[in-house]
Amino acid sequence: MDLLDAARQVRENAHAPYSGFKVGAALRAESGRIFVGCNVENAAYPEGTCAEAGAIAAMVAGGETGLSEIVVVAAGEVPVSPCGGCRQKLAEFGTGDLRIIMATLDGKRRDTTLAALLPGAFGAADMGTA
Structure with a gap:
């Protein structure tokens, strides 16, 4: 399975009852393993979790700490970029050429x-x- 397919599939599992905006992320660790995450909203806005953060947490829980690429998928007119907090999280585990x-x-x-x-x-x- 490629990263785009993985991100699309996990997006379907997103918990977005407040915004209705589902996001899926799939990343490839330096080892080649794929980890996925989806956004999980919470009634106590903004205490939810972004898809990218979920994928990073899964990677770390899986014993990996290096990223080689990530795909983020959402519905909309144009592709959405990671939020500022997720950009910083990506910087913790990836390099500028990520x-x-x-x-x-x-x-x-x-x-x-x-x-x-x-x-x-x-x-x-x-x-x-x-």
């Missing part, structure tokens, strides 16, 4: 990198711990 693919259900697609979405990312080196 491939990010954003797609709609009807096939529109935008490919970019983490560096393009999060220039000047804050990381461990900024804390003097790298």
Whole structure:
């Protein structure tokens, strides 16, 4: 299964009773393993979880800490990009050249990198711990 198919499939499991906006994410760890996540909303807005964060949590729970690419799928006119918080989460486990693919259900697609979405990312080196 490819990442786009995995993201589309997991999107169907999203818990989005408040916004109705389902998002699915599938990432490939450096090992080649695929991990998925979907958004999970909560009545105590904004305490939900983004799809990208869910996929990252699954990756870490699976014993991996390095990303090589991620796909994010949502319905809409144009592909949606990861939110600011998820961009920072991606920066924790990926490099600036991390491939990010954003797609709609009807096939529109935008490919970019983490560096393009999060220039000047804050990381461990900024804390003097790298």
